[in-house]
Amino acid sequence: MINFSNISEVWTVRLKIIESCNWSCDFCHNEWDIDAWVLEWTTELRDALVKFRDSLNVYEIHLTWWEPSLNKNIWDIVTWARQLWMKVKMTTNWQFSENVRDALVDSGIDAVNFSLQSLDPDLLIQMMTKTKDVEWAKWQIDSAKSNIRNLHSQGIKVRVNAVLWWIKDLERVKGVMNWAIPTWIEMRVLDDLLNKEASARAIETLIWSYNAKLSRTIFTPWTSSSRKIYEMQDWNWEFTVKHIEQVYLPDLCEWCAHFWSNTCNEWFYNIRMQKDRKTWKFIVVLCIQNINQESVVDSETFLSHYHNKKYEVPTISRWSWSIQGKRIIPIGRI
Secondary structure, three states, rough: OOOOOOOOOOOOEEEEEEOOOOOOOOOOOOOOOEEOOOOOOOHHHHHHHHHHHHHHEEEEEEEEOOOHHOOOHHHHHHHHHHHOOOOEEEEEOOOOOOOHHHHHHHHHOOOOEOOOOOOOOOHHHHOOOOOOOOHHHHHHHHHHHHHHHHHOOOOOEEEEEEOOOOOOHHHHHHHHHHHHHHHHHHEEEEEEOOOHHHHHHHHHHHHHHHEEEEEEEEEEOOEEEEEEEEEEEOOEEEEEEEEEEEOHHHHOOOOOOOHOOOOOOOOOOEEEEEEOOOOOOOOOOOOOOOOOOOEEEEEEHHHHHHOOOOOOOOEEOOOOOOOOOEEEOOOOOO
């Protein structure tokens, strides 16, 4: 039996609402391969979210994995979740129509993360689809810009994400940043989880190229997620670099070969929830790198263990850099 104990500061649940995507991005790890239902808003989903809200102080759900906007029930899910006093955000590949965008706004979406990897049509095709032509890519890029600007102008919190793999991708990512930053849109650079060393060197070069200085580090309590905020001295603006800290769940992680070989990619990133196609139950996934009966449990079991204090506090790994002397801002959402 896993002992997870005091995950009392996890304010976000990542909710999988569809297992389908209209892109085939090179860098996407598709989260995990457990078959999931296309979610609808049901009493069962409502009850599950209420239990997480009341037990774990979860007041935000993050619609992610694959492409949430392909779920035709997304408007109901957002609308009803907002009525539960929960904030809702989503991560999207931005390939949706103006009608979908407007429906998201009307349903009360709070924040949207756009995965915008390139403004170059040829690169976009190469990275994300490989089956379309340049004119199609140009139209998609214009559509993305329009959707981002429109949501931003309506007060929706908008963030643009771009993955920086290695040095040769530097100009691609800078092209996205140079468009986003003058429009006062938040820009976040992500490292490549499967190519960490090369990605880290490329990100260091990016920071240097903008004459940027570290302003602050923001940690999400009890999870491996952190953000480093860099001030751009010449632009009077800032951008974010996402970092994965070595925060883990002892009784789950210390039995794993990835832990002892220091090859874990995400550590304890957050709670993920979906409806299992085989059992019809809502399940909680605590690790996507090592899927087994310990890392995947039904939501009722998870909450029961939480109430019985059987969960052990996430711990900073022995390989993690020290957080002493850093400016720590404990917030609940990323």
